Amino acid sequence: xxxxxxxxxxxxxxxxxxxxxxxxxxxxxxxxxxxxxxxxxxxxxxxxxxxxxxxxxxxxxxxxxxxxxxxxxxxxxxxxxxxxxxxxxx
Amino acid sequence: xxxxxxxxxxxxxxxxxxxxxxxxxxxxxxxxxxxxxxxxxxxxxxxxxxxxxxxxxxxxxxxxxxxxxxxxxxxxxxxxxxxxxxxxxxxxxxxxxxxxxxxxxxxxxxxxxxxxxxxxxxxxxxxxxxxxxxxxxxxxxxxxxxxxxxxxxxxxxxxxxxxxxxxxxxxxxxxxxxxxxxxxxxxxxxxxxxxxxxxxxxxxxxxxxxxxxxxxxxxxxxxxxxxxxxxxxxxxxxxxxxxxxxxxxxxxxxxxxxxxxxxx
Numbered sequence: 001x002x003x004x005x006x007x008x009x010x011x012x013x014x015x016x017x018x019x020x021x022x023x024x025x026x027x028x029x030x031x032x033x034x035x036x037x038x039x040x041x042x043x044x045x046x047x048x049x050x051x052x053x054x055x056x057x058x059x060x061x062x063x064x065x066x067x068x069x070x071x072x073x074x075x076x077x078x079x080x081x082x083x084x085x086x087x088x089x090x
Numbered sequence: 091x092x093x094x095x096x097x098x099x100x101x102x103x104x105x106x107x108x109x110x111x112x113x114x115x116x117x118x119x120x121x122x123x124x125x126x127x128x129x130x131x132x133x134x135x136x137x138x139x140x141x142x143x144x145x146x147x148x149x150x151x152x153x154x155x156x157x158x159x160x161x162x163x164x165x166x167x168x169x170x171x172x173x174x175x176x177x178x179x180x181x182x183x184x185x186x187x188x189x190x191x192x193x194x195x196x197x198x199x200x201x202x203x204x205x206x207x208x209x210x211x212x213x214x215x216x217x218x219x220x221x222x223x224x225x226x227x228x229x230x231x232x233x234x235x236x237x238x239x240x241x242x243x244x245x246x247x248x249x250x251x252x253x254x255x256x257x258x259x260x261x262x263x264x265x266x267x268x269x270x271x272x273x274x275x276x277x278x279x280x281x282x283x284x285x286x287x288x289x290x291x292x293x294x295x296x297x298x299x300x301x302x303x304x305x306x307x308x309x310x311x312x313x314x315x316x317x318x319x320x321x322x323x324x325x326x327x328x329x330x331x332x333x334x335x336x337x338x339x340x341x342x343x344x345x346x347x348x349x350x351x352x353x354x
Binding site: 013014015016018019021022023025026029030 | 272273
């Protein structure tokens with residue numbers, strides 16, 4: 001295990017942290033969408049979607065990703081649990 | 091005969107643009123190329139001291155643009171290399187004294203008589219950078235293996251691409267192989283992976299760069315300097331030669347490969 005930890009050392013190294021932080025900051029820089037704006041977008045999205053379907057708003061996740069030169073906005077929107085949805089609307 | 095205009099830029103200040111420009115100028119001139127270096131950092135001129143030519147300045151870039159002297163009068167011949175010249179920046183003016191169109195006109199005049207026109211860009215993304223970028227055939231981006239420098243390099247790459255220039259190439263400067271080995275500095279691969287551009291050279295950190303600037307003798311003139319060797323190799327690559335990239339930080343490449351396997 002000690003050897004495994006040693007070999008995996010780079011994951012905890014400051015160089016690895018530097019790369020992860022860079023990738024995150026560049027995704028936001030390139031899309032001109034800072035993390036705060038992304039949160040606002042998420043709130044708006046929840047509001048609009050809620051008009052049409054019951055969603056579990058606390059579990060909504062939205063993120064920016066990049067592969068090569070393609071940027072992508074990914075939203076993961078779980079619907080409200082089935083039991084809650086079946087409750088009659090008064 | 092028509093020169094290639096190479097702009098050396100970075101976004102962030104202090105990463106080694108001026109050092110790179112001076113050394114590439116010296117290295118190309120040593121390879122018998124006719125070279126003129128232009129300091130485009132108006133108001134903060136420094137290429138003159140790095141090249142050791144500060145005592146010979148009479149006229150500058152703004153004097154040429156505003157017609158106070160002829161182009162030739164502002165060109166300072168290097169002390170050691172007869173085919174290397176410097177056009178210094180004005181020290182008491184600001185970037186708006188020159189326009190991107192002025193720079194294109196100036197470099198077009200120089201193209202006839204030289205093989206290379208090297209432009210030392212100021213830091214930033216404003217007018218001074220625009221001036222330096224406008225006439226570029228080739229853009230070299232200097233960065234250091236640090237989060238802030240790489241972030242700014244990414245911004246500059248985007249702006250160069252928006253101008254529909256050829257894709258810029260990267261000089262990774264001030265690399266400390268020992269820190270890379272310990273996992274305390276971004277590797278060349280990390281930086282290339284994040285920026286997705288081509289590499290033209292990796293320059294190791296070298297105390298000789300400081301002593302060279304103390305003396306006004308660029309390290310490329312020193313056959314024993316590691317940084318000097320890296321700059322000479324970049325110059326050869328600019329000239330179209332295939333010079334293999336020395337693996338600066340991979341005496342431990344084997345271990346890293348294993349650890350990559352283990353991580354899956």
